[in-house]
Amino acid sequence: MNYLVVNKIFFSYDKKKIIKNINLVIDKGESISIFGPNGSGKTTLLKIILSILKPQKGEIILEEKNVFKFKERERAKKFSYVPQKVSSFFPMSTFDFLILGRVPYINGFIRKEDREIVLNWMEKMKVLHLKDQNFQLLSEGEKQLVTLIRTFIQESEIIVLDEPLTHLDLKYKSKILELLKEIKKMSKTIISVFHDLESIKYISDRVVLLKNGEILKDGEVNDVLTKENLTQLFEENHIFIYK
Amino acid sequence: MKKRAFVLILIILSVLIFLISLSYGSKRYSILEIIEFLMNPKNGDELLLKIRLPRVLSSFLVGASLSIAGLLSQTLFLNPLADPFLFGISSGANFFVTLSLFLGLDMIFKFSLSFFSFLGALFSTIIILLISRIKGKITPLNLLLAGVALNYLLSSISSFLSIWGRDVLNKSVFWSLTGFSTINFEKINLLLIIFIPCLIFSILINIQLDAFSLGEDEAHSLGVNTKLMKTVTLFLIALLTGISVYVSGIIGFIGLMVPNILRTIFGLKHIELIPLSLLLGGLLLMISDLIGRMILFPAEIPVSIITSFLGAPFFLYLLFKKRVY
Numbered sequence: 326m327n328y329l330v331v332n333k334i335f336f337s338y339d340k341k342k343i344i345k346n347i348n349l350v351i352d353k354g355e356s357i358s359i360f361g362p363n364g365s366g367k368t369t370l371l372k373i374i375l376s377i378l379k380p381q382k383g384e385i386i387l388e389e390k391n392v393f394k395f396k397e398r399e400r401a402k403k404f405s406y407v408p409q410k411v412s413s414f415f416p417m418s419t420f421d422f423l424i425l426g427r428v429p430y431i432n433g434f435i436r437k438e439d440r441e442i443v444l445n446w447m448e449k450m451k452v453l454h455l456k457d458q459n460f461q462l463l464s465e466g467e468k469q470l471v472t473l474i475r476t477f478i479q480e481s482e483i484i485v486l487d488e489p490l491t492h493l494d495l496k497y498k499s500k501i502l503e504l505l506k507e508i509k510k511m512s513k514t515i516i517s518v519f520h521d522l523e524s525i526k527y528i529s530d531r532v533v534l535l536k537n538g539e540i541l542k543d544g545e546v547n548d549v550l551t552k553e554n555l556t557q558l559f560e561e562n563h564i565f566i567y568k
Numbered sequence: 569m570k571k572r573a574f575v576l577i578l579i580i581l582s583v584l585i586f587l588i589s590l591s592y593g594s595k596r597y598s599i600l601e602i603i604e605f606l607m608n609p610k611n612g613d614e615l616l617l618k619i620r621l622p623r624v625l626s627s628f629l630v631g632a633s634l635s636i637a638g639l640l641s642q643t644l645f646l647n648p649l650a651d652p653f654l655f656g657i658s659s660g661a662n663f664f665v666t667l668s669l670f671l672g673l674d675m676i677f678k679f680s681l682s683f684f685s686f687l688g689a690l691f692s693t694i695i696i697l698l699i700s701r702i703k704g705k706i707t708p709l710n711l712l713l714a715g716v717a718l719n720y721l722l723s724s725i726s727s728f729l730s731i732w733g734r735d736v737l738n739k740s741v742f743w744s745l746t747g748f749s750t751i752n753f754e755k756i757n758l759l760l761i762i763f764i765p766c767l768i769f770s771i772l773i774n775i776q777l778d779a780f781s782l783g784e785d786e787a788h789s790l791g792v793n794t795k796l797m798k799t800v801t802l803f804l805i806a807l808l809t810g811i812s813v814y815v816s817g818i819i820g821f822i823g824l825m826v827p828n829i830l831r832t833i834f835g836l837k838h839i840e841l842i843p844l845s846l847l848l849g850g851l852l853l854m855i856s857d858l859i860g861r862m863i864l865f866p867a868e869i870p871v872s873i874i875t876s877f878l879g880a881p882f883f884l885y886l887l888f889k890k891r892v893y
Contacts, residue, residue, distance in 0.1 A: 401791025415648045417836030429791035
């Protein structure tokens with residue numbers, strides 16, 4: 326049985342075709358990255374997988390069930406999301422931010438056990454000192470770290486990350502990458518977008534090159550991230566790759 | 569500790585202002601007389617029972633309704649500047665009431681004005697949503713702009729209708745400015761019938777509202793049915809605003825001030841923010857009404873003038889405090 330299937334996805338916005346016939350089969354526990362130039366449709370594809378956006382054609386199948394037919398709470402137990410930048414529109418403590426990871430499990434009111442789960446993870450991940458701090462005022466690195474920790478609290482099987490390292494300094498980049506490595510060991514599935522090759526090589530087993538909403542190449546990291554493929558992807562002859 | 573002290577002060581002040589509001593007026597009563605009256609209201613003074621008690625109760629309830637409507641609007645529209653007044657929801661209610669007076673529909677059934685008031689508030693909220701959706705997703709800024717534009721448009725049409733039909737002018741000016749001075753227990757019962765279910769519903773969706781504070785995509789990925797949540801919240805805002813406008817005319821800024829003050833102290837949790845909005849909103853409007861009765865005694869200043877006087881500087885403060893919207 327296939328775990329997660331992205332089946333013949335088409336998506337347009339304002340008559341512009343953004344995703345054109347994307348097909349992917351993702352195994353349980355696999356770490357896959359989507360890589361491509363700006364505007365190639367990476368974020369749109371992630372949002373379709375998360376069912377935030379509904380494609381005009383095609384379907385996302387998880388364990389033989391159409392993701393768009395999942396109840397919201399059931400879906401949130403399967404998928405969690407770490408966006409490029411998490412912004413809270415109102416002041417909230419870091420603890421209150423984290424406890425939102427329990428929303429799929431809560432009927433109306435937060436229980437004692439939910440609080441305990443959050444506190445345990447905070448302690449385990451050494452962020453207990455941030456508990457009462459205003460989440461809005463944390464550094465970008467702390468925010469991303471806390472958001473990643475929320476995926477544990479949400480207990481989801483699949484973690485979808487959209488350029489989580491963009492605004493971070495080296496310290497937090499390393500921290501997040503280490504944590505992602507740990508997540509991999511927990512046999513969770515990771516679907517990510519990074520804008521640097523080092524992170525992909527560090528975290529992913531497989532990479533998909535996306536160009537103008539279509540898959541250019543799909544395969545193991547070392548086979549796909551070659552100079553020839555990247556030159557074709559970016560239409561630029563001077564692609565420079567660190568070895 | 570700070571939070572507990574705040575709640576305690578809020579409760580003590582509410583009781584105190586409630587008693588003072590009852591005692592103050594053309595005929596004054598001692599606090600002792602007021603307490604005696606409250607122990608056994610049926611044997612009390614007609615003035616206290618039929619005029620002052622309904623007035624004070626309704627100002628508390630309207631303040632609570634508007635504050636909760638403000639809180640829900642801010643969360644729904646992800647905008648700390650959202651307020652039923654600024655977003656044109658109150659003007660929608662006012663417009664429908666004026667229109668029904670103009671067309672002579674105000675006497676179709678007993679509470680027909682309240683029904684039109686609700687319809688008008690709903691009309692406005694839906695219009696804002698539609699306007700903001702013309703270009704795809706709703707951003708906080710285009711919603712605020714849509715609301716302000718709608719507010720002006722509906723207010724000007726209401727004024728036009730009032731001037732055109734002179735009879736309407738008398739009725740609507742009387743209706744919108746008298747505020748709490750024409751209140752009776754029938755209106756309070758109606759207010760309670762709307763307010764209590766709205767309060768319970770808001771509390772039931774507290775955790776979804778919390779998640780919604782991070783934006784629609786985040787709420788979705790946390791397991792919130794965002795479409796259903798938005799619809800329910802829209803109805804709650806329309807009901808709470810509609811009934812408030814029906815009871816007391818347009819009162820601005822309470823819905824803006826109260827949730828913003830509370831959020832800075834209590835943060836995110838709607839399970840705390842909702843009951844606290846009830847309390848602080850009720851208290852603020854009771855105080856505003858009391859001030860309105862005191863300043864030019866024996867003349868009365870409409871409560872909306874007092875809240876605008878307090879709220880407009882607060883609005884500017886919010887604008888300058890958080891520069892980007």
